[in-house]
Amino acid sequence: xxxxxxxxxxxLTRVEGHGNIHIKIRNGQLMEAQWExxxxxxxxxxxxxxxxxxxxxxxxxxxxxICSIGHTLASIRAVENAFDIVPDEQTQKLRLLLKHxxxxxxxxxxxxxxxxxxxMNAGSVFPLINSHGEIVAHAxxxxxxxxxxxxxxxxxxxxxxxxxVGGFTKLPSKQELSxxxxxxxxxxxxxxxxxxxxxxxxxxxxxxETEFVSLKGKDHYPFIGGDVVSSDGVQMREQDxxxxxxxxxxxxxxxxxxxxxxxxxxxGSLARLNNNFExxxxxxxxxxxxxxxxxxxxxxFMNNIAQLVECVHVVMDSIRLxxxxxxxxxxxxxxxxxxxxxxxxxxxxxxxxxxxxxxEFDSKGxxxxxxxxxxxxxxxxxxxxxxxxxxxxxxIRGEKDRxxxxxxxxxxxxxxxxxxxxxx
Amino acid sequence: MRAxxxxxxxxxxxxxxxxxxxxxxxxxCEGCQLQMVNNxxxxxxFLSLVEVVNFREAMTERSxxxxxxxxxxxxxxxxxxxxxxxxxxxxxxxxxxxxCACFGGVNQLKNRFKNLEWVKKQVxxxxxxxxxxxxxxxxxxxxxxxxxxxxxxxxxxxxxxLDLALGKSIVVPQYxxxxxxxxxxxxxxxxxxxxCLGPIxxxxxxxWCPNSGAGCWGCRGPAEDANVEYMKKIMKxxxxxxxxxxxxxxxxxxxxxx
Ligand code: SF4
Ligand code: SF4
Ligand code: SF4
Numbered sequence: 049x050x051x052x053x054x055x056x057x058x059x060l061t062r063v064e065g066h067g068n069i070h071i072k073i074r075n076g077q078l079m080e081a082q083w084e085x086x087x088x089x090x091x092x093x094x095x096x097x098x099x100x101x102x103x104x105x106x107x108x109x110x111x112x113x114i115c116s117i118g119h120t121l122a123s124i125r126a127v128e129n130a131f132d133i134v135p136d137e138q139t140q141k142l143r144l145l146l147k148h149x150x151x152x153x154x155x156x157x158x159x160x161x162x163x164x165x166x167x168m169n170a171g172s173v174f175p176l177i178n179s180h181g182e183i184v185a186h187a188x189x190x191x192x193x194x195x196x197x198x199x200x201x202x203x204x205x206x207x208x209x210x211x212x213v214g215g216f217t218k219l220p221s222k223q224e225l226s227x228x229x230x231x232x233x234x235x236x237x238x239x240x241x242x243x244x245x246x247x248x249x250x251x252x253x254x255x256x257e258t259e260f261v262s263l264k265g266k267d268h269y270p271f272i273g274g275d276v277v278s279s280d281g282v283q284m285r286e287q288d289x290x291x292x293x294x295x296x297x298x299x300x301x302x303x304x305x306x307x308x309x310x311x312x313x314x315x316g317s318l319a320r321l322n323n324n325f326e327x328x329x330x331x332x333x334x335x336x337x338x339x340x341x342x343x344x345x346x347x348x349f350m351n352n353i354a355q356l357v358e359c360v361h362v363v364m365d366s367i368r369l370x371x372x373x374x375x376x377x378x379x380x381x382x383x384x385x386x387x388x389x390x391x392x393x394x395x396x397x398x399x400x401x402x403x404x405x406x407x408e409f410d411s412k413g414x415x416x417x418x419x420x421x422x423x424x425x426x427x428x429x430x431x432x433x434x435x436x437x438x439x440x441x442x443x444i445r446g447e448k449d450r451x452x453x454x455x456x457x458x459x460x461x462x463x464x465x466x467x468x469x470x471x472x
Numbered sequence: 473m474r475a476x477x478x479x480x481x482x483x484x485x486x487x488x489x490x491x492x493x494x495x496x497x498x499x500x501c502e503g504c505q506l507q508m509v510n511n512x513x514x515x516x517x518f519l520s521l522v523e524v525v526n527f528r529e530a531m532t533e534r535s536x537x538x539x540x541x542x543x544x545x546x547x548x549x550x551x552x553x554x555x556x557x558x559x560x561x562x563x564x565x566x567x568x569x570x571x572c573a574c575f576g577g578v579n580q581l582k583n584r585f586k587n588l589e590w591v592k593k594q595v596x597x598x599x600x601x602x603x604x605x606x607x608x609x610x611x612x613x614x615x616x617x618x619x620x621x622x623x624x625x626x627x628x629x630x631x632x633x634l635d636l637a638l639g640k641s642i643v644v645p646q647y648x649x650x651x652x653x654x655x656x657x658x659x660x661x662x663x664x665x666x667x668c669l670g671p672i673x674x675x676x677x678x679x680w681c682p683n684s685g686a687g688c689w690g691c692r693g694p695a696e697d698a699n700v701e702y703m704k705k706i707m708k709x710x711x712x713x714x715x716x717x718x719x720x721x722x723x724x725x726x727x728x729x730x
Contacts, residue, residue: 090582095578113501205510206503210685
């Protein structure tokens with residue numbers, strides 16, 4: 049066992065937002081392993097108070113540039129639930145398609161631009177453009193298509209313009225949609241090439257028993273609304289999100305922390321996959337099996353692989369959605385909104401895990417109170433516990449500080465943390 | 473070819489061949505930075521035009537040798553002020569990237585509450601949190617160039633950087649979104665019963681929202697000679713409440729509403 053370890057990473061790179069890692073081992077004792085959040089809060093929950101319901105999706109989408117579509121949809125769902133609006137099938141399908149494409153662009157950005165450099169000994173994707181141009185081109189193609197479909201359905205790839213309470217301000221044309229079917233089919237090949245590449249990497253061998261929390265699929269892999277389930281056996285409705293997240297403050301973080309059955313839990317791709325494996329598309333399941341990713345997998349580094357599996361799933365499912373939309377007759381894009389007093393909660397699986405928005409309205413539809421619980425916020429405590437376990441384990445193995453630093457950075461990156469989002 | 477020619481020229485003191493650029497984010501959603509890497513088709517061309525030396529979200533390597541600093545986000549804490557001032561010292565040209573940097577963006581909505589303690593308590597309860605009023609970048613250090621939008625329009629930024637690299641002067645539209653909207657042959661939202669700030673908002677986004685059938689919220693701030701009072705009058709005539717108008721005017725911080 050190594051007696052002394054010192055790891056200090058200030059402003060961890062290739063993650064969204066600002067966080068630090070500190071690990072200190074003295075005389076073989078772990079003194080400190082800390083995941084510190086230093087992001088400046090923007091107080092979104094307070095910003096909304098006193099404003100009309102139509103401000104909520106428009107403003108809260110700005111919590112995060114990467115998952116703005118997810119925030120917008122969670123916000124819309126919360127408002128619709130408060131006003132007793134049930135979106136029609138067409139709207140549901142278009143929203144899910146939009147959601148899928150955000151997942152694809154976010155996961156492919158994370159995997160190929162932020163994570164890949166770690167496995168290829170590079171500091172960023174920029175040198176890889178020259179040394180491994182082909183793989184960067186595949187990644188850019190995947191992400192590019194996802195973004196194009198977001199533009200088409202949501203009006204804009206980030207901070208969407210068409211998504212509103214009640215439906216959409218404008219529908220894509222069937223012609224536009226049908227042109228995407230073949231391109232989505234083609235992209236599966238690009239994803240397979242990315243999978244081949246990742247299958248050659250050595251995923252760090254580390255596991256810590258964890259409680260995984262996600263939406264619960266009924267007959268589909270879940271993304272929008274419904275019940276929430278944990279791998280420790282908890283099941284609740286989305287309205288009960290407060291009991292599922294139990295937020296609390298810790299001194300070294302401007303983000304709140306969460307717990308459920310244990311000291312911490314994990315949300316995200318790995319959690320979704322662990323809890324809903326049976327609903328994955330068969331092609332996606334094959335990829336999971338190829339990486340030996342079978343529930344319940346407790347290795348946080350496998351979140352990267354779970355993201356890869358989900359990329360394949362969302363592409364296959366988007367082909368289904370578009371084909372169904374093409375075979376149906378388009379109806380009015382949006383329904384009328386009649387505000388009323390009450391509380392509404394919306395839970396949506398965004399790329400990094402389950403996200404909750406909750407608003408309380410007066411009878412005119414003015415916001416009295418608002419609350420958002422962000423996936424990365426739910427993961428912070430778990431990241432911290434993983435870091436402690438990892439530091440101990442690798443110190444025992446006698447690894448160098450530099451290697452522990454890299455592993456610790458890779459661990460945090462595997463969660464794909466969205467820090468500014470978690471502080472909001 | 474261009475390299476040779478450009479080497480002999482400078483613009484605002486910057487050598488014209490592949491200027492070194494750095495990106496920094498403050499309080500923001502990082503969406504504007506993301507827009508920079510979000511345009512797969514032109515990203516590689518863009519990268520051949522500049523040398524990115526600092527981009528925390530995308531790279532581990534860091535350098536303080538840059539000519540153009542892009543600043544995203546608004547400023548709220550003292551440590552941010554310090555960091556921004558240090559960047560200002562290093563950079564020849566400092567660009568405010570996006571509405572958070574230009575006007576405070578949605579973040580400045582916090583400033584409408586007189587009681588900051590109440591704001592903190594809403595979110596953090598009794599837990600002590602360090603925060604102050606939200607400021608635009610230009611309220612803290614001198615800014616050479618503003619790129620408007622929430623989010624910014626990638627095509628516009630690429631053109632601006634190209635113009636910087638070629639030593640051309642930079643032209644930002646002064647006319648309102650309505651001009652672009654009419655050129656795009658959209659049905660006017662007022663005819664559909666929706667509010668829109670297009671008549672008074674600075675163009676350059678190619679009427680992004682109205683193209684989608686959604687009204688403009690003024691994210692790019694006022695056009696030249698924007699007549700806000702007249703706008704309020706029209707909106708009222710069309711049957712929109714004072715509150716609806718104000719909620720749009722104050723959303724991104726570009727309009728003075730007090
Ligand atoms: S201007 Fe808008 S898109 Fe850009 S960082 Fe600010 S909130 Fe995000
Ligand atoms: S929709 Fe808005 S931007 Fe377009 S013409 Fe009407 S007022 Fe102007
Ligand atoms: S239409 Fe208005 S709100 Fe929309 S991007 Fe343009 S300036 Fe911003």
